[in-house]
Amino acid sequence: MFQRLLRRSVPKLVTAALIFAGASFTPVFAAGSSDLFVGVSGPSTATTRQQITYNLSLGTHGPDSSTNVILTNTFSSPVTYLGYASGGPCSQTSPTVITCGPLMSLTPGMAPDWYITVTTDSPGTLVNTVTGTQNETDPNPANNTASWSTTVTQATTADIFVAKTASPGPYYVGQTFKYYLWYGNNGPDDATNAVITDQIPAQVQVVTAEPPCTASGNLVRCNLGTVWARSVSDGIGVTVLPVSAGTVTNTANITADQPDPNQANNSYSLTTQIQPQAAELSVTKTGTPNPVVAGQKETYTITVTNNGPLTATGVIAQDAWSAASGIKGGIAFKSVSTSQGTCTQSGAGVSCDLGSLSNGATATITLVLQPRSKGSLKDTASVRANEYDPDVSNNSSTVVTTVG
Ligand SMILES: [Ca+2]
Ligand SMILES: [Ca+2]
Numbered sequence: 001m002f003q004r005l006l007r008r009s010v011p012k013l014v015t016a017a018l019i020f021a022g023a024s025f026t027p028v029f030a031a032g033s034s035d036l037f038v039g040v041s042g043p044s045t046a047t048t049r050q051q052i053t054y055n056l057s058l059g060t061h062g063p064d065s066s067t068n069v070i071l072t073n074t075f076s077s078p079v080t081y082l083g084y085a086s087g088g089p090c091s092q093t094s095p096t097v098i099t100c101g102p103l104m105s106l107t108p109g110m111a112p113d114w115y116i117t118v119t120t121d122s123p124g125t126l127v128n129t130v131t132g133t134q135n136e137t138d139p140n141p142a143n144n145t146a147s148w149s150t151t152v153t154q155a156t157t158a159d160i161f162v163a164k165t166a167s168p169g170p171y172y173v174g175q176t177f178k179y180y181l182w183y184g185n186n187g188p189d190d191a192t193n194a195v196i197t198d199q200i201p202a203q204v205q206v207v208t209a210e211p212p213c214t215a216s217g218n219l220v221r222c223n224l225g226t227v228w229a230r231s232v233s234d235g236i237g238v239t240v241l242p243v244s245a246g247t248v249t250n251t252a253n254i255t256a257d258q259p260d261p262n263q264a265n266n267s268y269s270l271t272t273q274i275q276p277q278a279a280e281l282s283v284t285k286t287g288t289p290n291p292v293v294a295g296q297k298e299t300y301t302i303t304v305t306n307n308g309p310l311t312a313t314g315v316i317a318q319d320a321w322s323a324a325s326g327i328k329g330g331i332a333f334k335s336v337s338t339s340q341g342t343c344t345q346s347g348a349g350v351s352c353d354l355g356s357l358s359n360g361a362t363a364t365i366t367l368v369l370q371p372r373s374k375g376s377l378k379d380t381a382s383v384r385a386n387e388y389d390p391d392v393s394n395n396s397s398t399v400v401t402t403v404g
């Protein structure tokens with residue numbers, strides 16, 4: 001049904017079109033005569049990615065007005081169209097063509113200026129050829145085209161970079177340490193308005209940042225100004241206070257005005273491990289004399305050291321002895337004393353409650369035993385505290401004494 005209707009209607013439409021084309025027809029725009037002219041100017045030099053603005057001028061010497069005026073900008077290399085002012089509207093129809101207009105009526109005496117702005121990534125000579133068209137017959141087509149040449153040089157580039165280090169670890173909750181920000185410029189050109197930004201994770205709080213860096217909360221920003229080509233900075237310290245244990249990954253970024261051919265080194269991530277609050281204790285012991293004569297006294301000196309960083313609390317040092325071989329006559333406990341706290345003996349051992357030891361402090365325990373016959377005497381001291389100890393390898397110490 002529908003196809004039959006279509007078949008019937010098509011011949012009628014064709015007939016109507018033929019009648020229209022064959023009739024005497026007067027166009028809407030009267031094709032008068034108008035000497036349209038155009039001009040173009042712009043910068044004679046520019047760099048890649050720099051904005052280039054062209055001034056497009058147009059007018060007519062008459063006698064009639066120009067109507068439906070369109071200016072076509074044809075470029076010798078690809079451009080990016082950014083916008084127009086005082087005219088237009090314009091649109092980019094291909095990488096090398098920007099079309100402006102139409103201006104419906106341009107009367108003799110009118111001298112409008114249109115402006116368009118582009119950028120280019122291509123160094124070399126950029127030629128913009130502007131051609132005006134109109135509905136009217138033009139007695140002088142030669143002035144309907146104008147062109148402007150701009151020498152485009154490659155913009156400067158600078159390979160800036162940033163790096164980050166930290167003061168030597170380990171790092172503990174409650175103990176400040178420093179991050180160091182480093183930066184530089186591999187060139188080839190100087191970098192201007194270089195800025196480092198570093199958003200430090202909340203696990204560590206920023207305490208202070210050295211100039212030229214400043215901290216706003218945990219965001220560190222460093223306005224570096226100009227970074228000379230082929231230069232490397234000193235480290236800029238940022239003092240932080242860890243507030244929770246775990247892994248902290250922190251990324252610093254750097255930017256500058258110039259295009260950077262190597263973006264990979266414009267950010268730097270540093271991972272640090274924050275330990276729980278800790279006190280690293282160690283114990284050493286010596287025994288004199290060695291060898292000792294059976295029946296004589298053997299004196300052990302046990303030294304407990306807190307290597308920090310926190311004060312150790314509830315420090316307990318224990319010491320146990322035994323016959324590694326021989327000493328059938330047994331081992332007699334003679335005495336124990338300590339520089340702090342109290343020691344108690346029980347069987348073949350003593351336990352000393354040393355209380356607290358501040359960072360860097362030591363406590364000394366003196367133990368006297370008497371092996372009663374020949375053999376080998378083994379004596380082991382150990383230490384522990386309430387705080388986490390990141391290195392337990394040094395928490396015990398053994399001395400073997402020959403009894404002759
Ligand atoms: Ca003309
Ligand atoms: Ca770079």
Ligand SMILES: [Ca+2]
Nearest residue numbers: 280281391392
């Ligand atoms: Ca230890």
